[in-house]
Amino acid sequence: MDTSRLFVQLLDYAKTQQNVKYTLLASTVFAGVEAFHCLPEEASLIWSGKWNLGKILYLASRYLAFVELIGPAPLFILSPDLSVGACQRIFAAGAALSVIEVTVSEAILFLRVYALGGTDRKLGAFLLALYLGIHGAVYACLYKFLNSIVYMPSPFPNLVSCLPVRANNHMLSVVFILLLVSELVILAITFWLCFTKHKSTNSPLVATFSRDGLSYFVLLSAVSTGNIVCNLVAPVGYIYLLSIPQMVLHSTLSTRMVLHVRRIGSGVYDTKGEVALVSLGSDETEWSLQSMRFAAAPQGKSRSSGHNSSAAVTHTGFAV
Template structure:
């Protein structure tokens, strides 16, 4: 086999790896949905409409629009001229979805602070600046993408050029926002709640720390891939990170609602000796 043919085969294998990762991410999305749908129906659907509930549904169901577009992006049906248009739609959905997930965690932090408006203003402002920065960098990237024909007839789009460092920086911006939220969460937890035995607070902290660790590891891995990996692999984690932002943010709300609902049920049973059930209120 010639050197040129070996290079083509390696390039095709990398593109195929991205397809496998997209398929695996789609499977994770549907599997998590099947696991948590019953909780959603019982805890989210009956609650009053609020900003939290709207953000939940956006974070929960937008991936079912974004991910199919991601899959179509990798099919033989896509012509080279349409690749940039599709990737613009995908990137827009990813940025919007991640922004919604981050908004949920801003509200979580606001709730932990005792609903202090100063906290909401500070982190709301930081969140807005991060969103503007990420959107600006993604906009520049999308205007400078370069596509080439896929090697060896591999179906789908082959993004081979562009300022990938800007995409990496947008993930670093998300990480900075999450670092600020997590730092404040740990500080207020130590200062205010270290002697409290509330299971709701324990859940908020557990989910917050787990989310932060995942975002940190995922962002670092994605930045490394975007900066140093071959062009064919630079979209490897796109769908996976989009799906996981949705799963982690919605599970955080479901977990809090579930524990709060159980706490209310136990309180009513102890007080009245009956099995009256209440839907938990908005976080």
Template sequence: MDSFPPRFLDQIASSLLANYFNVASLVVLTLEYFQTVGQEAKLIWPTQWSYVKVIFILNRYLPLALVPPIIYYNVAPLLPALTCKLLFTVPAIGIACSILVADALLYIRIYAVSGRSTIMRNILVANALCVFGLALGPWAFYLIKTVFIDSPFPELSGCFGSEPGPVYLVMVTFGSLLYSTIVTAALFVFYAVRLSRTSRANPLLKVLYIDGALYFISIAALSIINGLVAVLAPDRYRFLLAIPQAVFHNILAARMVLDIREAARTDMGFRSVSGSKRETVGEFKAPSEPQKSTFGSDVATGGVIQSKQSDSTGTTLPTDPESLEDRTWGTKAQSGFKYPPGGGR
């Protein structure tokens, strides 16, 4: 081994270290899946198909499909340069997309806790388009510009990159993801504090807002740490924490949805595909307020909001997230709560 050039030995060492993190991430992801698959089968699978359900399933299963090829890339036998490039590029794009899918769930969560404000919806859509474009565009160009070579030594197996893409493209990608995470975390904490002052009696408050805020803060912390490593560490360690960040990003986003639905089971029930009620999330009975003050269900529940008065009248407020009509999205989660703060007061 001492006869090999130092740069090849350094690359082998960095690949080995990265694989330790990748394997650990896959183990955590697998354990998390088996721990929560029962919740998913009970709370997600019976619901009607909607774009929220599709996003959740993509968020749930994309990492399970993408992390193993990345692990194989770091321990691959002698492979042609083109095969190495494909083995690196396809999962790398997939991991970036999985982070953005998790972000989409978080954007939906922000929209829900804002009271389904039209202004906030437009802000989030515009922000999401900018973030997705700034994240995927430079990242794809970086991967295209990266050059791989065949192993110069028969004794050394694996894939070897000779010319990485421009580093500023990676910085733009990481910066856009970090920006998105910080913005969503700040917005969620803001709404958690604001709504906690007016909804203290709500039994779902702790799970919906307090735990949700902790999830957002954790994701933001992981993004900051990964960004610092990408900027300050040597080039060969640039993506050391990329897989752990993506995995935990997806885990926390899925946990947020599952925890809220599990906590709401005693007060909620959503309609299955056949239309019969099930003991899961979909209808939220307000604890003490009339229908106009009913605390809104989360967008990801995909059900309907039901006030206490519905016990006698059967009146429900539709909140199917696939419906974008003003009469649906215009229903506020709380009476008198508007965006921006202070509006209408």
């Protein structure tokens, strides 16, 4: 390959990286505005609540994204003249943080489906096996992908820190394919539960679970598909274009879902928004609060909406 052609290719790659920088900036601004917009509700419904699995997952999902957005991502994209070793370490750290963020966010979404299914043990076992199997394979493929990347020093360090000359991007495609499969399976289960178990249920909580779950999984499936397309057919500079937006979208949607549930719960129970995830019969007045909870609901609390029925709480020590 002659020098002039190589020079043109390097300039094209540098231009694509400039667009990747814009994508990072847009994702960071979006995440910041979203967090600021939700801050009042988060303070009243999350920070003031008891520590449990739900609160831990929420805070991790919300703030791990910022660790990536203000740490490895800008350091890798914006820093001039990084060494080859530094490029490998920073990119690996950023990729791992992104996958951990997605893993935490999907844990919330999986638990939502478990609650929507009435905390059925067989459904719970299936969801747990699916979650561990899918995400275990995701980490294995990510490890193979990161080990396959080879960098070289950039001839234009002020434009591009370092150049990837070889990588097994098919392994990264498998990561996004696995996430897409997981999302499609969960989407199918959500449809099935909505049209069988909760078709005649008249409950704001179930309506929120169903509406949020369906719309969120459709959006996540769409961005996962976009990442697969980028990895397989996009120009080399755009292979990782949607990785950061997917992480931010997972964080935003999963935390929004928790806030929606707690906001509705704050109007139903006198628990500062800490509402047990519910399994409802067809009669809105008969609430059976199961053991899998986003937060603890008091024993025998009655609904504040004027109904005389009480909520029977089943305690098994597993709170979300």
